[in-house]
Amino acid sequence: MSLVDSVSQHIPQILPPFVFEPSLLPDSGAMRGCVDVTFDLRHAGRRDLSIGWESVGPIDAPVVFVAGGISATRHAIASATFADAGWWQAQVGVLDPQHLRIVAIDWLGADGSLDVPIDSADQADAIAAVLNVLAIDTLEAFVGCSYGAMVGLQFAARHGTRLRQLVAISGTHRTHPYASAWRALQRKVVALGQLQCDETHGLSLARQLAMLSYRTPEEFGARFDTEVSIEGGRARCAAEDYLDACGARFVERFDATAYLRLSESIDLHRVDTSQIRVPTTVVAVAQDQLIPVDDAYALIEHIRADTTLRVLHSRYGHDAFLKEHDAIAALLREALVDVCGVAA
Amino acid sequence: MSLVDSVSQHIPQILPPFVFEPSLLPDSGAMRGCVDVTFDLRHAGRRDLSIGWESVGPIDAPVVFVAGGISATRHAIASATFADAGWWQAQVGVLDPQHLRIVAIDWLGADGSLDVPIDSADQADAIAAVLNVLAIDTLEAFVGCSYGAMVGLQFAARHGTRLRQLVAISGTHRTHPYASAWRALQRKVVALGQLQCDETHGLSLARQLAMLSYRTPEEFGARFDTEVSIEGGRARCAAEDYLDACGARFVERFDATAYLRLSESIDLHRVDTSQIRVPTTVVAVAQDQLIPVDDAYALIEHIRADTTLRVLHSRYGHDAFLKEHDAIAALLREALVDVCGVAA
Numbered sequence: 001m002s003l004v005d006s007v008s009q010h011i012p013q014i015l016p017p018f019v020f021e022p023s024l025l026p027d028s029g030a031m032r033g034c035v036d037v038t039f040d041l042r043h044a045g046r047r048d049l050s051i052g053w054e055s056v057g058p059i060d061a062p063v064v065f066v067a068g069g070i071s072a073t074r075h076a077i078a079s080a081t082f083a084d085a086g087w088w089q090a091q092v093g094v095l096d097p098q099h100l101r102i103v104a105i106d107w108l109g110a111d112g113s114l115d116v117p118i119d120s121a122d123q124a125d126a127i128a129a130v131l132n133v134l135a136i137d138t139l140e141a142f143v144g145c146s147y148g149a150m151v152g153l154q155f156a157a158r159h160g161t162r163l164r165q166l167v168a169i170s171g172t173h174r175t176h177p178y179a180s181a182w183r184a185l186q187r188k189v190v191a192l193g194q195l196q197c198d199e200t201h202g203l204s205l206a207r208q209l210a211m212l213s214y215r216t217p218e219e220f221g222a223r224f225d226t227e228v229s230i231e232g233g234r235a236r237c238a239a240e241d242y243l244d245a246c247g248a249r250f251v252e253r254f255d256a257t258a259y260l261r262l263s264e265s266i267d268l269h270r271v272d273t274s275q276i277r278v279p280t281t282v283v284a285v286a287q288d289q290l291i292p293v294d295d296a297y298a299l300i301e302h303i304r305a306d307t308t309l310r311v312l313h314s315r316y317g318h319d320a321f322l323k324e325h326d327a328i329a330a331l332l333r334e335a336l337v338d339v340c341g342v343a344a
Numbered sequence: 345m346s347l348v349d350s351v352s353q354h355i356p357q358i359l360p361p362f363v364f365e366p367s368l369l370p371d372s373g374a375m376r377g378c379v380d381v382t383f384d385l386r387h388a389g390r391r392d393l394s395i396g397w398e399s400v401g402p403i404d405a406p407v408v409f410v411a412g413g414i415s416a417t418r419h420a421i422a423s424a425t426f427a428d429a430g431w432w433q434a435q436v437g438v439l440d441p442q443h444l445r446i447v448a449i450d451w452l453g454a455d456g457s458l459d460v461p462i463d464s465a466d467q468a469d470a471i472a473a474v475l476n477v478l479a480i481d482t483l484e485a486f487v488g489c490s491y492g493a494m495v496g497l498q499f500a501a502r503h504g505t506r507l508r509q510l511v512a513i514s515g516t517h518r519t520h521p522y523a524s525a526w527r528a529l530q531r532k533v534v535a536l537g538q539l540q541c542d543e544t545h546g547l548s549l550a551r552q553l554a555m556l557s558y559r560t561p562e563e564f565g566a567r568f569d570t571e572v573s574i575e576g577g578r579a580r581c582a583a584e585d586y587l588d589a590c591g592a593r594f595v596e597r598f599d600a601t602a603y604l605r606l607s608e609s610i611d612l613h614r615v616d617t618s619q620i621r622v623p624t625t626v627v628a629v630a631q632d633q634l635i636p637v638d639d640a641y642a643l644i645e646h647i648r649a650d651t652t653l654r655v656l657h658s659r660y661g662h663d664a665f666l667k668e669h670d671a672i673a674a675l676l677r678e679a680l681v682d683v684c685g686v687a688a
Contacts, residue, residue: 043574117574178556178564180572181583185553192536192545201536209529209553212522217636220522228524228611230387230461235608239525264579267572292561 029097030056030079035133039125043268044116052106053130054082057097062140062339065127065155066095066104067148068321070262071254074104088145090325094332095143100339103139105130107147109262112255118262120147120269124154131162138162140339143332145169145321147262150269153299157275166276167335169283169321169328170291172299173271179290180267182213187260199256204247206259211246216287216317273302281308281335283328287317308335373441374400374423381473387612388460396450397474398426401441406484406683409471409499410439410448411492412665414606415598418448432489434669438676439487444683447483449474451491453606456599462606464491464613468498475506482506484683487676489513489665491606494613497643501619510620511679513627513665513672514635516643517615523634524611526557531604543600548591550603555590560631560661617646625652625679627672631661652679 035051054074066076068087076086077095088095095102108126109118131139142163144152149171156166186206193202224238280303284296293311300307310331314320321328379395398418410420412431420430421439432439439446452470453462475483486507488496493515500510530550537546568582624647628640637655644651654675658664665672 117577117579174570175572176561176565177568177570177582178561180570180581181564181568181587182556184579184581184584185549185556185587188549188552189533189536192533192540192549195540196536205529205532205536208532212526212529217520217522217633220525221520221636224521224525226518226521226524226614228519230612233461234531235461235528235611237524237528237611238521240528243525243529267579267581268574270570289561292565 029058029101030054030081032074032082033133035130037126037129039122039129041116041122042119044118047114047116049108049114049126051108051126051130053103053134054105055101055103055134056082057099057101059101061099061101063101063103063136063138064095064336064339065131065139065142065152066102067127067142067144067151069146069148070107070110070259070266071250072104072107072145072148073110074106076104077102088322090322091329091332094329094336100140103130103134103136107262109265110258112257114261115257116261117268118265120150120154120265120271121158123151123265124158127151127155128159128162138164141165141167141336143167143169143336144171146171146318147266147269150266150271153271153273153276154269156278156280157271157273160276160278163278165335165338166278166280167283167332168280168299169331170285170288170318172282172284172291172295173269173273174295175267175269176290176292176295179213182209182290183263183267186210187263190256190260194256200251203254203256203259204244204251207250207254208243208247211243213289214317214319216289216315218287218315219317222315273299274304276303277305278303279306281310281331283310283312283321283331285312285314285317285320287314288320290318373402373445374398374425376418376426377477379474379477381470383466383469383473385460385466386463388462391458391460393452393458393470395452395470395474397447397478398449399445399447399478400426401443401445403445405443405445407445407447407480407482408439408680408683409475409483409486409496410446411471411486411488411495413490413492414451414454414603414610415594416448416451416489416492417454418450420448421446432666434666435673435676438673438680444484447474447478447480451606453609454602456601458605459601460605461612462609464494464498464609464615465502467495467609468502471495471499472503472506482508485509485511485680487511487513487680488515490515490662491610491613494610494615497615497617497620498613500622500624501615501617504620504622507622509679510622510624511627511676512624512643513675514629514632514662516626516628516635516639517613517617518639519611519613520634520636520639523557526553526634527607527611530554531607534600534604538600544595547598547600547603548588548595551594551598552587552591555587557633558661558663560633560659562631562659563661566659617643618648620647621649622647623650625654625675627654627656627665627675629656629658629661629664631658632664634662 056079076088142152149168189206190202316323400423420432486496493512533550534546660667
């Protein structure tokens with residue numbers, strides 16, 4: 001493990017929740033903080049880093065670490081203290097902060113200040129550093145989706161003694177050359193946009209291209225008309241309003257450098273699955289354009305522990321974890337049945 | 345039909361082949377020319393247009409019109425006169441200028457001078473205008489691939505009395521909303537590039553994005569490594585050299601305005617299939633990311649003539665017509681068995 005032992009641990013908000021913003025609501029065991037560490041990044045050498053984290057739920061409850069895609073944040077589930085909806089709010093029925101302690105981080109690089117190649121292994125080590133500071137020895141489960149699943153696999157390979165089980169949804173041990181090519185072109189679009197003064201233009205377009213890879217022809221066929229109009233002397237397709245809106249929302253909250261480095265991090269990802277000795281549930285989506293189901297088969301082949309593979313069918317493709325609320329909830333309940341407080 | 349009857353027909357090269365560049369080689373019945381007409385374009389009103397055409401093979405042989413994708417040209421098959429390889433040279437065994445007269449055009453808009461919305465119906469009318477000038481009353485077959493298949497369907501609907509049979513490969517009566525969205529984003533990348541002084545950058549990137557839609561994850565998985573290197577502080581994926589080369593080759597021979605208008609023309613395409621009364625062979629590719637096989641089923645449903653549907657399986661997806669030489673040759677032989685000179 002390349003983590004340098006806690007050279008600096010600046011943790012002003014690490015004491016019990018009432019120190020922060022106390023609330024009388026029962027789910028208020030919520031806290032946030034930053035962990036400052038010095039790290040040997042896999043591809044970029046030693047760096048001083050600050051890792052933002054959030055924890056919601058009783059401090060003595062079983063701990064589940066949750067990780068989403070590259071645009072997800074430490075705020076997965078709302079609480080009285082941090083009341084805006086989390087990125088995985090739809091799963092609050094299973095990831096219930098009444099019974100579980102849900103921990104998450106902001107990805108290394110998410111603030112755009114780390115302009116170097118970032119590896120999924122670096123993220124796994126960042127999570128381990130946060131757990132050290134929070135005095136969490138062992139996770140009952142790591143539930144990761146998309147990039148979060150990749151990081152979960154790295155965590156299982158690198159810090160497996162601290163993990164009882166992994167749930168990896170729509171992410172595998174390596175990236176597929178076609179998916180990598182698609183992301184590489186998105187990054188080139190961002191770079192083209194950066195030649196302008198306003199880099200949001202390219203970033204918006206890259207996000208729109210990414211949306212095509214996250215979703216499927218089936219969804220677009222059901223959702224959008226085949227009619228194409230002519231506006232201002234140019235053809236305008238039915239999906240363009242939707243895609244424009246996706247791009248505009250994204251550039252409001254995301255930085256171009258962060259996008260470039262986290263997109264790249266997906267492509268740099270690779271795990272030796274024979275190093276994983278943690279019981280693992282793998283969820284693949286048959287229609288996922290980025291993660292072929294064959295790669296999910298290859299993933300479970302060499303894991304040295306119990307594995308379960310579930311293949312969902314969803315017109316939402318790679319985004320099924322954000323859209324197929326009931327199916328994902330059922331899978332999570334099944335996987336987490338042994339974690340205290342999750343009703344089967 | 346919106347074609348205005350031959351207001352001007354500037355046809356310096358329209359007399360028999362020996363007028364042009366005579367050759368003693370048997371396949372030398374090759375000629376090229378331009379037809380100048382005034383046209384009511386479907387979306388852009390009356391325009392003076394020049395339509396480039398090429399014909400190869402005996403002037404009295406059965407005539408097969410051939411049309412490819414938006415980047416194809418009038419030069420489909422090499423001849424002694426025009427000796428460089430044509431875009432469909434691989435099919436010379438079936439489209440044999442010893443026995444057939446092969447006619448093709450340069451698409452309206454292909455030279456970049458027509459910066460208005462262009463409809464596939466306009467292309468069909470342009471073909472009819474060329475046939476008028478060449479005194480070709482009836483085509484034995486129209487063989488179209490991709491955009492050429494769309495134009496073939498328009499020709500069958502608008503000029504069906506001049507056509508004995510249609511072979512439509514990887515193109516249907518309408519475009520799919522997902523494919524349209526993909527092309528719309530490619531056009532936005534070109535537009536982003538046009539904000540620079542050098543518009544080839546955006547055009548190259550758009551072509552690279554288009555290549556992903558023409559090919560498949562299966563091909564990329566078999567062809568490119570999963571390893572990603574770091575070069576100059578940036579991740580570089582295995583397919584990037586290939587894609588860069590595709591983009592560079594494309595911008596050498598294609599104009600940004602032509603690309604924008606012909607890409608758009610695909611999205612504007614729509615044919616009322618109940619207007620088609622010509623025997624039609626439809627070839628779909630199961631792995632085609634732009635033309636779902638379901639749309640091929642929908643295409644043949646309302647054609648009022650004999651229809652044959654063939655579904656190929658190819659890792660080359662939409663580009664199968666350019667890559668699966670033997671399978672396409674077999675399909676062409678089967679479809680054209682009644683056309684004089686094609687051996688079954």
